[in-house]
Amino acid sequence: MSASDPNAAIGGRVYALTVLAAIRPECRARVRAALRALPRRRSPFADVEGTHFARLVIVDELVGRPAPGRQFLLFSAVFDGLTAEDRDVYAERVCKAAPPVVDGVLACCYGQPSANDPEGFAAWLAARQIETLAFYFDADATVAEVREALALRERVRAFARETQYAAAPELRERFRRAFPAVAP
Amino acid sequence: MSRAWPSARRWEEACPGNVAGKARALTAIGPMTGGWKLWGLRLAFWARRHVGWFRRSRVKKLRELSFIYYARWALIDGLPGGEGGTGTKLDPPYLYFESNFNGGFEEYIDAFAYVIRLEMKVIFGGVRGFVGPTPATPFKRFIRGHDYECEHYYCAYPEATSTDIAQAVSVRDAFKQLPRDAEPEAFARSWRDFLTKAQAWL
Numbered sequence: 001m002s003a004s005d006p007n008a009a010i011g012g013r014v015y016a017l018t019v020l021a022a023i024r025p026e027c028r029a030r031v032r033a034a035l036r037a038l039p040r041r042r043s044p045f046a047d048v049e050g051t052h053f054a055r056l057v058i059v060d061e062l063v064g065r066p067a068p069g070r071q072f073l074l075f076s077a078v079f080d081g082l083t084a085e086d087r088d089v090y091a092e093r094v095c096k097a098a099p100p101v102v103d104g105v106l107a108c109c110y111g112q113p114s115a116n117d118p119e120g121f122a123a124w125l126a127a128r129q130i131e132t133l134a135f136y137f138d139a140d141a142t143v144a145e146v147r148e149a150l151a152l153r154e155r156v157r158a159f160a161r162e163t164q165y166a167a168a169p170e171l172r173e174r175f176r177r178a179f180p181a182v183a184p
Numbered sequence: 185m186s187r188a189w190p191s192a193r194r195w196e197e198a199c200p201g202n203v204a205g206k207a208r209a210l211t212a213i214g215p216m217t218g219g220w221k222l223w224g225l226r227l228a229f230w231a232r233r234h235v236g237w238f239r240r241s242r243v244k245k246l247r248e249l250s251f252i253y254y255a256r257w258a259l260i261d262g263l264p265g266g267e268g269g270t271g272t273k274l275d276p277p278y279l280y281f282e283s284n285f286n287g288g289f290e291e292y293i294d295a296f297a298y299v300i301r302l303e304m305k306v307i308f309g310g311v312r313g314f315v316g317p318t319p320a321t322p323f324k325r326f327i328r329g330h331d332y333e334c335e336h337y338y339c340a341y342p343e344a345t346s347t348d349i350a351q352a353v354s355v356r357d358a359f360k361q362l363p364r365d366a367e368p369e370a371f372a373r374s375w376r377d378f379l380t381k382a383q384a385w386l
Contacts, residue, residue, distance in 0.1 A: 006233070010233065010239065014254070016254070016256045018256070018258055018280065018282070020260065020263070020264055021264055022263070022264045022265060022266055022271065024266075032335065035335035035336050036335065038336045040204075040336070040337075043336065043338040045338040046338065046340070051338065051340055052253070052254065052284075052339075052340050053207070053209075053253065053254060053284045053337075053338065053339055053340070054336075054337075054338040055209050055211065055282075055334045055336065055337045055338070056334065056335050056336040056337075057211050057332045057333070057334050057335060058332075058335055059213065059332060062213065062215070062278065063213070063214055063215060063312075063313075063329065063330055064214075064215040064312055064313075065215070070263075072263060072264065074211070074332070076211075076256075076282060078253075078254045078284070105336075110264075110265075110266045111266075128264055130258045130259075130260055130280065131258060132256050132257070132258050133226075133229040133256075133257045133258050133259060134229050134232050134233070134256065134257045135254070135255075135256045136243065136246055136252065136254065136255040136256070137253075137254050138246075138247060138250070138252060138253055138254070138346045138349065138350060139346070139349045139350045139353050140353075141349070141353055143340045143341075145353070145356075146340070146341055146344070146349055146352070146353075147340070147341060148356070149349070149352035149353045149355065149356040150341065150344055150348065150349070150352045152352065152355065152356050152359065153348075153351065153352040153355045153356075153385070153386065156355060156359060156382070156386065157386045160379055160386065167372075168368035168369045168371065168372035169368040171368070171371065171372050171375060172364075172366075172368045172371045172372070175362075175364065175371070175375070176364060179364075
């Protein structure tokens, strides 16, 4: 339930995943190269169903502390979900749809299982998850709903322009033809 | 402060990794001072979670700003060790703040500084070196000094602002009410009413 999992938005249907993992020293150079090799125009996360936002950040120093001599990888995502079970399902989807992230980037971290082990990957994420204190969302909608709503708005806008002088019978007929599936 | 002083260039130009279409990623991590300010922050977040009217009052102002898709706050109590778990305890902890927003960084922080000043004081007041939300220029420098550039950033709808999304959802909800099986005249009236209601969202 949304109220019981602090990472889920209260009153919404999205989950905030924040993971901080230590990068293996021998991978320091490789991790940045692997991250930059991820296509930006066609991100691997585009294939992970339900992902609203995702980011990967290298944390190599912290304000107020001497350089730790280690690097950390921050992985965060906002995805459709409410519970830890949804998070585990999401981890499996990442394994399936975004192997360059799992085997290319996150593989640079200690203990990270390969994309062939989705259950192990889900447990790995869970062990390194940082609990959310507060999570704000603007619109309560899944990724699919957002895309559908944006597309519908475009169609309605065009339809309104095209039919501004249509008489009532024509307007209704054209409406039925233009919106056969989405109209109630 | 161990991190390099923020670049004089505009945030978006200095950190292109934080940009995905119209969406912007802010990732800030800063050390808390501990003491009563840390407990005040914990209490404020507890209230935000468990006290409905308090949460609604906080959320209302952010929704009115209408340029944040999602934002989150967390406390980092430790740095992970080699094999998982806490390798290095952070006491006091570090505040983690992440935002997905649209528009310019300057305008974003200006709005934070001047519209939700009290909230900014509560949230960032316990971070070491916090200079206060106003004037906004030192506050922006403070945020930039704690900000990390994304190596990879993804947004599922990069061409839409958060306002676009809220409006599109409103259009959809109103559209669902149209009586497609009504007689032509009744339908035309409903359509005109719908357009009157939805014109600001289109």
